Amino acid sequence: MSSNTDMKRLTRLSAILLQLQTKRIINSTDLAEKFAVSVRTIYRDIRVLEQIGIPITSMEGRGYSLTEGYKIPPVMFTQQEANALITAGELIRLNKDSSLTSAYKEAVDKVKAVLNYSAKDKLELLSKRVAVSPASLKEPTSSSLSLVQNALTSFTVLRITYQAEGKNESTERFIEPFAFYYSLQQHWTLIAFCRWRNDFRMFRLDRIKTVYLTDLKFLPHQLSLQDYLKEKEKNFISPDKPLS
Structure with a gap:
């Protein structure tokens, strides 16, 4: 085997290891397409990683993941x-x-x-x-993005008080965070399922007056962000004009 082939394989092994670190599950078909090699080659690469001590769990029909609790030392940055x-x-x-x-x-x-x-x-x-x-550079107008991000990824219901544009009074909502949208006006907007409206709505973070994590959980929404934005576009509703 040539040194060039060896280098390509070493690079691929490092990349597969990085994928294992950053994703919960990876599958051989996707990896084969990504690196333009056969699925059989990916199988061999996985065996090599196992032989050097990387604890990889094989999940039949789904792919591979690092064994729960195993941590790889931090990758050095170039x-x-x-x-x-x-x-x-x-x-x-x-x-x-x-x-x-x-x-x-x-x-x-x-x-x-x-x-x-x-x-x-x-x-x-x-x-x-x-x-x-x-x-x-302008003064920050919100401070809740990190909290809302955590709620989105843990499927936790949020209780917020929200002041819609043109309204003098705030309303209390229980919402299920779905996605984020950064508008042309340079505002973070939260797309969420509003339990009060029983529908998806868009909330500008700078108009959320208070936000609290609740003990309530919700099931992941089947709708994708791309489908949601396409529906908005089809109905001629600009995502830059939040409906709440």
Whole structure:
């Protein structure tokens, strides 16, 4: 086997391992298409990973996953990847939700922690040489994005008080978070099933006055975000004009 073939396989094994770290389940057919190899080759790759001590669970008819509780040491970031995160961080600062900007800063700090000294110095230099126009930076108008994200992924009902556009009074709603939409007006909007309206509605985060996690759970919605947006477009309803 040529050294070039060996390198390709090593790269593929590393990529499969990364997929196992970042996804709950991966299947051989998708991996074969992704790397343009046969399914049989993927089977052999999985066996190699098992032989070097990676505890992979095979789920018949579904795919592969890392054994529950197994943790792989943090992946080292390349200089280019770290640079991209620093640059993206300046754009994140434009966001109007303070919880997102705070969480991103903490994530970048963790990335810096695994870099070597030389890379840290370069990153520090880059962070001083990237800027966003002050005119673009506005005070945060919401701080609930992170909490709502957690509710969405754990299928937890939220209790909110919401002030719709043009309304003087707020209403209390029990909602099931479904998806997020970032509008042309640079506002985060939450698409959620409103139990009061018994239908999907859109809520601008800056108009949510209070938000609380409840002990209630809901079943995942079968509707996809793409289908929802297509329906909005078909009915000539702009996602940038939340209906609540």
